[in-house]
Amino acid sequence: FASVVTAAGFSPNAHDPALFVHLSARGRTLLLLYVDDMIITGDDSEYIAFVKARLNEQFLMSDLGPLCYFLGIVVSSTSDGFSISQEKYIQDILARAALSDERTPMELNVNLRASDGELLSDPTRYRHLVGSLVYLAVTRPDISYPVHILSQFVSAPTSVHYSHLHVLRYLRGTISHRLFFPRSSSLQLQAYSDATWASDPSDRCSLSAYCAFLGGSLISWKTKKQTAVSRSSAEAELRAMALLTAEVTWLRWLLEDFGVSVTTPTTLLFDSTGAIDIARDPMKHELTKHIGVDASYVRAAMQDHVIALQYVPSELQLADFFTKARTRAHHRFHLSKLSVVDPP
Incomplete structure (x- = not known):
């Protein structure tokens, strides 16, 4: 072809x-x-x-x-903008389950371990459900964090892991949610990054998360466990910063290929002044030699005017949504900021 x-x-x-x-x-x-x-x-x-x-x-x-359906994703167009959803896909996932509705996709303060509970005699159903949820997260950023947690146990799921498929009940109650892209959105790229330090209870690795916007449209997001243990929250934030810098660099290249001119540095917003200081000041790299590659990579992107670092208060850090379970009120707040909406 x-x-x-x-x-x-x-x-x-x-x-x-x-x-x-x-x-x-x-x-x-x-x-x-x-x-x-x-x-x-x-x-x-x-x-x-x-x-x-x-x-x-x-x-x-x-x-x-005209585009209306692609790989199970429904694309809808109105005078205000476009939306993508997988409502039929969710219905297929839930077809065999009798579940009550929930308002959030994961309970607060859940710390799952590989050793929790008894191994499932047949892990096929758990693996099938989690695999389906991974694909569903393509259009549902609101389930990114719980899917990340649940997918860590597909090799040997237990009864406890299966009991925390809370996200399925949440999806039943929010089946019509969709990701909206307003026509009025600008073509200015902006991104948020956050990390939770030593959040994994089994190996104390931290969690990185980011989300990137083109104007008011959410176009990229990720929740990823870091591969090394960070010795401070600033180090965890810096690793997350490097992950986002790589994503933004790729997005800028892709936008240029689409014919969108990207001439100004992309603003990256962080709530860690320590990580921002390390990235900006080469003298502080001596204190963090073990993460020197990440620090140098971010600083080089700043010098090349690819990115510009900016502080944002924690309460306005949108990437925080992808690092932990939220209360119902905070969950609704973040949905509105990420343009996850119900159809009119």
Whole structure:
């Protein structure tokens, strides 16, 4: 397939192997491919028609028209913007369960360990459910943290781990939630990063999290356990900072490929003054040689005007949502900030 696309004039993208780009005097055309499903969009309607004709000559294809469904993700368009959701996918997950509704996806102050409870005699159901939740998190940032926790135990799940599939009951009560992208959103990139120090009760590793916005649209988020133990909260925050810097660098490259000019540094917001000081001051790297690579990487990105570090109070740190379970009030607050909404 790639040879047919390139013969039609597309060039493979250097930053995403599933993306192909074509430039002409009439504009830019993008083709996103996943196995035998694709999205074609762009400014050059004549070229898009030409590509469809060429592909139809080589493959048995169906043109589904304007984008409304892709890989189980429903795309809806209104005068105000676009939204993506997986409501049917959630219904499939819950079809075999009789569950009550819940207002939050995970209970507060839960510290699960691999040794908790008795091993399940058949772990298949747990693995299937968690695997489904991992894919569902593509459009549901509100379940990112609990899915991260539950996925750590798929190799040997226990009765305790299974009993904490609280997120399924939450999904039943929020099945229509969707991620909204307003048309009025600017094309200014901004991102938040946070970390919880020594939060894993088994090995004391910290948790990194970030979320990135294009204007008012949430376009990227992640919850990830750090691979090394941090000796202070500032070190944990700095590792999270480096993780986000890499993501923002990639997003800037991708936006340029989409034809969006990114000329100013991307603002990264943190609630750790210690981590910001370490990243900005090379003299302090001597005190943190064991994390010197992360510190130098972030500082180099600052010097190249790729990022600009900025302090944000903890109560306004949106990435905090991806590091721990929240109360019902805090959960609703973060949903509004992340543009996770119900349909009108």
